[in-house]
Amino acid sequence: MVLGNGASSSSLNMKSGEDKVNSNKNLSVLVVDDDPLIRMLHDMHLKKFGLNPQVVEDGKKAVDLFRIGASFDLILMDKEMPVMNGVEATKELRDMGINSMIVGVTSRGLEIEMQDFMESGLDFCFEKPLTPDMITFLLNELNKKNDDDNND
């Protein structure tokens, strides 16, 4: 991600709390995780920010959604999942030309494993569990990204 010449991100931070929630309503999020507890948690975390995520339980379901034409601004991708795991799903999505923000959320903490996951095409990788600070960070990054796209 590169900031264009003269792009200023400081103006984005002036939004009030309510504005933030309202503007976030336009962002679409997909949660991909095989653990129903995590899906419930992430869903709630995101709802607090005014987001209404879709949730699926494995990588294949995520890829299928994109194949039928759905699109999401942000994908939260678990690493270990049956049928198709996070690494495979991310590679597949990137091969399909999807350039949504894909964020790995994994319980594996080993550096090398997070690196492998990053190399499949992630924008960021975090250790579970998701926290409000991480979401704030990601939303800021998303806003910057959307601004970049609009300024092209």
Place this chain on the structure above:
Amino acid sequence: MDLVQLQRQLVDYKTSLYNEGFLDEQFTQLQELQDENNPDFVVEVVSLFFEDSERLLNELTKALEQQSVDFKRVDAHVHQLKGSSSSIGAQRVQKVCIAFRNYCEEQNIEGCVKCLQQVRHEYSLVKTKLESMFQLQQQILSAGGSIPM
């Protein structure tokens, strides 16, 4: 017992759970997610944790009873249990899971069996404690009070 006493009892009880390592910061985060629009969120998540854990513990028992133990399978179950216990802040359960996974990697059956016993024990402890805590909360709510955070 009057309302104020009940509320104090709850605060003390919760504090002890944190001090004794039964719960950690993650549980606090969970409580912070609950609000008027989702007043039963914590209970729902914890109930899901109970269901999940019981299923996983049964699977683990079965897997370790096999003639030829499939350590990959055992590890996968422990990984899940570690994940969910960590998500709700059940710290002691999570810690046993970490040791459990090491034994899986070493393909050490004795170690695994021992860990299974330990994790069952820790799980039933935290289950009892959480249930007691919810009961106290319910008593307070029934008496017309609010839950001190």
